[in-house]
Amino acid sequence: MPAPRADLVPLPRSFHDRDPVTVARALLGQRLVHRVAQGDLRIGRIVEVEAYLGPQDRAAHTSKGRTRRTEAMFGPPGHAYVYLIYGMHHCMNVVTGPEGSGTAVLLRALEPEGELPHASNGPGRLCKAMGIDRRHYGHDLCSADLFIAAAPAVDAADIVVRPRIGVDYAGEWALKPLRFYVAGNRFVSRP
Numbered sequence: 001m002p003a004p005r006a007d008l009v010p011l012p013r014s015f016h017d018r019d020p021v022t023v024a025r026a027l028l029g030q031r032l033v034h035r036v037a038q039g040d041l042r043i044g045r046i047v048e049v050e051a052y053l054g055p056q057d058r059a060a061h062t063s064k065g066r067t068r069r070t071e072a073m074f075g076p077p078g079h080a081y082v083y084l085i086y087g088m089h090h091c092m093n094v095v096t097g098p099e100g101s102g103t104a105v106l107l108r109a110l111e112p113e114g115e116l117p118h119a120s121n122g123p124g125r126l127c128k129a130m131g132i133d134r135r136h137y138g139h140d141l142c143s144a145d146l147f148i149a150a151a152p153a154v155d156a157a158d159i160v161v162r163p164r165i166g167v168d169y170a171g172e173w174a175l176k177p178l179r180f181y182v183a184g185n186r187f188v189s190r191p
Contacts, residue, residue: 050179
């Protein structure tokens, strides 16, 4: 495993133990870090996210209730909810609190810090670039190998707010302004 870096320390669980909109905004600018293997440290600055507000949110996976698939989303804050879409792309959500709320924030795009093996704009590409897959389902993001590290926050004036992408099936919930991204960032999946 690569040597630890003093500037890469996992955010505390209390960071995640807040409502998903607050966490979504606060995640912008933070770094997603994955110590994949010996000498392979992957880092990306979070530049695009979507908030999912729990069982009442028709676009959230938890809208169908507590299932084997969604169990991690009902778990403690600061864990990963990783799932497969279209049978081929992994997506990662950060579970937000309190435990049992079924809320989370989808990571949609990263700005690479250093080299990543694949593009990181879009949730499936992000996971591929960072080496994240279903093995990370329920992973504790306060651990030392896959975590979110503190970085300077994005100024509120530089945050763009739009409806989420690809949730047309959710009726009025598809129109809610729950997608947040860094204005002018070229790594955003869809400006």
